[in-house]
Structures are given as C-alpha cells and as structure tokens.
Amino acid sequence: MVKYDIIVIGGGPAGLLAAKTAAENGLTVLLVEQKKEISKIGRCCASMVILDPGFHGEFVHFEGSKIIFPRFGFSVNYSGECVNLTSSIRISPSGYCLTLGDGKSVFAKVVEKEVLLEDLLNEAVDNGVEIMNETIGVKAQNTSNGTEVHLKTPEGMVRMESLITIAADGANSRIASSLGLNVGRKLFFTGKVVSYILEDVECPYANAFIRLMGSEFKGGVYMLPKPPRNKGEPQLFEVIAPSREMLERIIYHSKYSMWFKNSRLVRRRAASVPLYSPILEPVVGKIMVISDAAAWQEAEIQGALMCGYYAAQAATEEIETRNNSLKKYTHFWNSSFEFCWPGVVERSMQYFQLHGKMFNDYELDYIYKLVQDDYIQGTVNHFKAGTYELQAFLRHIDRIKTERPELATKIEKLKQTVKYV
Structure with a gap:
C-alpha cells in the first residue's frame, strides 16, 4: 500500500484543479483517471462558461488567458480559443424564433x-501530482487512519x-454509489445523447445556442458553435440529439439540411x-x-472548477x-449551488417541460x-431562462386569453412554478 495525503x-476539471491546488499547497497527491489520455473528451459537453453575475455564487469573467473567480479568490489558466455566445434561440416547428439576448452582449x-484539461494536467504534473491513468476508482471507505x-x-x-479522498468521478460516480449516497436520491430521468462536431456549417444564427423545438425533435436537439482546437483552424459546430438517427435526419433530411x-x-x-436530486x-x-458526482444534472465547467479548488483548500x-x-466544503456546496436550494430542482424540471411536453406544435x-x-434577457442559465421566457409570454397574456384560452391557462399555471430563487 502507498499512502498519500490526498487521492x-x-x-475532469474538478479533479484536476483539486489535485493541482492540493499539490501547490505542499501535499502529496495521487490522481486516478480511467482514460488513457486524460485531456481527451469523448463525452458530449457544451463546454460553456456561463457569465451570469452570481451564477453558482460567483462572478466569473475572463482576463486574457485566465478565467477569474473573484469571490473565491483564484484563477485558472486557459490557453485555448473561445466562442462568445450572444443569443440563445428556440426555433418552433414552423420556424418562428424565441430569442434570449440582443446578439451583442456576451452571456457565456x-x-x-x-x-482546458491539458493546461490543468500540465500544471498538476509540474507541481508533483502522481498520475494513474487507465485506472477506475471502484470503492472508497473510511479507516482509522484516513481513507482506503x-x-x-x-x-x-x-x-x-x-x-483524504476526493471523488470527482462524474455523474455516474462509482464512489458515491459505494458510499450509499445515491440511496434516496430521486432519479428524474437518464439523458442519453449523441453529437456530431462538424466544420464548415453555414448556420444563419451567429454566436447562438440553438434548440430545435416540437414533436419532430422531442424537444431535445441542441446546436452551438465550438472553438477550434488550435488558433487559425476553422470554427466548429456541434449538434446534440437523443439518437444518431435523429442527427442524421437533421443534417441530411430536414429543413435545416441546407x-x-x-x-x-x-x-x-x-x-x-x-x-x-443533489447530494x-x-x-x-x-x-x-464533489462536483457532478453530487450534482443535479451537472455543476457546469465553472462550478466544477470551484468545487475542485474549494475541496482542495478544505482538505489542506x-x-x-x-x-x-x-x-x-459542505457549506460551500449548499450555499453556492442553486440546485441545492429547496424547490429549485422541481421548478427547473418544470422549465424543461416549458416547451417540450407542455406545449404542442x-x-x-x-x-x-x-x-x-x-x-x-440573454442567458443559458437554466435557473433563470424559464423565468425570462415566461415573462415574455405574460406580456401578451391578454391577447392569448382571447385567442387561445387553453394556452393562457397553461401559461398562468406555469407562473406559479417556474421561478428563479
């Protein structure tokens, strides 16, 4: 057996920053990761840093090649490219657009x-973190001397x-399961998606996060621009859908094929x-x-970085x-992340139904x-977007009551549930 201060x-972002920070603090650290190439991404991820002031209790912004976390007093080096998002657009079955944002102000x-992972990994190694790749964390337990x-x-x-052990092994965490922490958690559903990342896509909506709405797409098709791996290369575009068949239909056999x-x-x-539901x-x-291993849905990139940094400091x-x-750390987690607050998850789930199950084509x-x-108001923050959209609907509620009374009833019912706390 080998003994470390922290395993x-x-x-991912949380685990790498936790390892790097703990090593910077002078601790002996082992990082365990199941992938052979730690920085390679095979999982769908929008990879957005959300800039809403106060989101997850922070006021994240970029300064040159750094991502700044002013409230918690740290920064993360990032040497890559970015794409600014200035609109979030939902497109109805007939092509009408609901648009959040003015197309100018950057909200993500x-x-x-x-x-990002490569930068964090290099810094972790430079600070003495020992790496075990192609290794899966199966179980963790407390002992009289610490953890095993x-x-x-x-x-x-x-x-x-x-x-101390820090488990940052994602939404399907084996460590959380081994500790019994998933017992009693409510499983809302399991989201299964596939995505294609393409170049030379001619999307008419620049710098936009796009969602295709309606029964044809089951409310679950997303598109967004992605930065290239290296400066000077073409900008990329990711399409995310529930199945490969749906992806193929969108790209080759839909009105979006052009x-x-x-x-x-x-x-x-x-x-x-x-x-x-969150732990x-x-x-x-x-x-x-920490991070996605304990979250509802996910902590987002900035949330993961916050979790990694704060966990390392608490452990030190x-x-x-x-x-x-x-x-x-428990106090930080419950006070910073909105999904830990009473009623927020349930109201957010109502937002997911706002356009999918609740309204027909x-x-x-x-x-x-x-x-x-x-x-x-522009945002991709799912704790706020539902409120902003509902406010837009309510501005027209008198007309809707006259022309579509059943729809007006649905909207007014939502008024009681879709809120941002």
Missing part, C-alpha cells in the same frame, strides 16, 4: 475543453491509502447522464464527493489542523410568433 479520483463563452480506495488497474485490483450541405464531420461524441451532504468522514486545512474543516408556433420581436 483524487477523476481527471464556449471553451475548448480538451485545452479500491482501484481497478490494467493489471488488476489494488488498494491505496490516503488521509446548413450542412458543405460540412465535414470532425468527430462523434455521446453521453448517458442520470439526473438525480446535500457530500462529505462522509474523510471522503469528499483539515490535514494541517484536524479541525473538522471538511464541513466547510401549434401552441409553440403561435406563442413564438407573438414574442419573436420581443427583447428577452
């Missing part, structure tokens, strides 16, 4: 996540000890993500379950003082046509 399981940046983790390596099972007539497929990705007590003894303080400092066409020239 970090998972090499799309980053190249592989570059069970790891599945290409050569077989091994056990290793540390004073966007893709000269496009070239660069890579394919997929993901299967369970939407659980409100993510610390068990000396084991910390605990090792130095043995003063029950890990409870500070004719109703979507009708209401999007009404608001297509309205200014709606």
Whole structure:
C-alpha cells in the first residue's frame, strides 16, 4: 500500500484543479483517471462558461488567458480559443424564433475543453501530482487512519491509502454509489445523447445556442458553435440529439439540411447522464464527493472548477489542523449551488417541460410568433431562462386569453412554478 495525503479520483476539471491546488499547497497527491489520455473528451459537453453575475455564487469573467473567480479568490489558466455566445434561440416547428439576448452582449463563452484539461494536467504534473491513468476508482471507505480506495488497474485490483479522498468521478460516480449516497436520491430521468462536431456549417444564427423545438425533435436537439482546437483552424459546430438517427435526419433530411450541405464531420461524441436530486451532504468522514458526482444534472465547467479548488483548500486545512474543516466544503456546496436550494430542482424540471411536453406544435408556433420581436434577457442559465421566457409570454397574456384560452391557462399555471430563487 502507498499512502498519500490526498487521492483524487477523476481527471475532469474538478479533479484536476483539486489535485493541482492540493499539490501547490505542499501535499502529496495521487490522481486516478480511467482514460488513457486524460485531456481527451469523448463525452458530449457544451463546454460553456456561463457569465451570469452570481451564477453558482460567483462572478466569473475572463482576463486574457485566465478565467477569474473573484469571490473565491483564484484563477485558472486557459490557453485555448473561445466562442462568445450572444443569443440563445428556440426555433418552433414552423420556424418562428424565441430569442434570449440582443446578439451583442456576451452571456457565456464556449471553451475548448480538451485545452482546458491539458493546461490543468500540465500544471498538476509540474507541481508533483502522481498520475494513474487507465485506472477506475471502484470503492472508497473510511479507516482509522484516513481513507482506503479500491482501484481497478490494467493489471488488476489494488488498494491505496490516503488521509483524504476526493471523488470527482462524474455523474455516474462509482464512489458515491459505494458510499450509499445515491440511496434516496430521486432519479428524474437518464439523458442519453449523441453529437456530431462538424466544420464548415453555414448556420444563419451567429454566436447562438440553438434548440430545435416540437414533436419532430422531442424537444431535445441542441446546436452551438465550438472553438477550434488550435488558433487559425476553422470554427466548429456541434449538434446534440437523443439518437444518431435523429442527427442524421437533421443534417441530411430536414429543413435545416441546407446548413450542412458543405460540412465535414470532425468527430462523434455521446453521453448517458442520470439526473438525480443533489447530494446535500457530500462529505462522509474523510471522503469528499464533489462536483457532478453530487450534482443535479451537472455543476457546469465553472462550478466544477470551484468545487475542485474549494475541496482542495478544505482538505489542506483539515490535514494541517484536524479541525473538522471538511464541513466547510459542505457549506460551500449548499450555499453556492442553486440546485441545492429547496424547490429549485422541481421548478427547473418544470422549465424543461416549458416547451417540450407542455406545449404542442401549434401552441409553440403561435406563442413564438407573438414574442419573436420581443427583447428577452440573454442567458443559458437554466435557473433563470424559464423565468425570462415566461415573462415574455405574460406580456401578451391578454391577447392569448382571447385567442387561445387553453394556452393562457397553461401559461398562468406555469407562473406559479417556474421561478428563479
């Protein structure tokens, strides 16, 4: 057995920043990651950094090659390219658009996540973090001296000890499951998606996060521009859908096919993500379950970075003082992340139904046509977007009551549930 101060399981943004920060603090750190190439991304990910002031309790912004977290007092180096998002657009079955944003003000940046991970990995290694790739964290348990983790390596099972374990192994966390933390969590559904990343797409909506609405697409088709891997290369475009068949239909056999007539497929990705209610007590003894492993849906990139940094600082303080400092992470988690607040998840789930299950195709066409020239505050923050859209609908409620009374009833019912806390 090898003993470390900290073992970090998972090499995403949260795990890498946790490992790097702990090593910078002078601790001995082992990072465990199941991928062979840690910075390579095979999972669908919009890779957005959301710039809404106060989102997840922070005021994130970019300064040159740094992502700044002013409230929590740290920054992250990022050497890659970005795409600014200035609109979030929902398109109805007949082509009417509901648009959040003015097309000028930037409310999110799309980053190249592989570059972000590569930058974090290089800094972690430079600070002395030991890496075990192609290794799966299967189980973690508390011991009298700290923690013990069970790891599945290409050569077989091994056990290793540390004073503290940080589990950052994603939404399908084996560590959370091994600790029994998923018992009692509500599973809303499991989202299964595939995506194509293409170049030379001729999308008429610049710098926009796009969602295709209506029964044909089951409310689950998203598109957005992506930055290239290297400066000077063509901008990319990702299309995300519930199945490969739907992707193929959109690209080759739909009214959107003209966007893709000269496009070239660069890579394919997929993901299967369970939407659980969040884990409100993510610390068990000396084991910390952080970021997506404890989240509802996901913590987003900036949330993952916040979790990694704060977990490392709490773990460092605990090792130095043995003063029950890990409870500070629990407080940070519950106070910063909106999905931990009472009622927010349920209201957000109502927002997911706002355009999919709740309104039929004719109703979507009708209401999007009404608001297509309205200014709606720009955001891709799902805790706020539903409120902004509902406010736009309510500006026309008298007309809707006259022309579509059944639709007006649905909208007024939503008024009681779709809120941002």
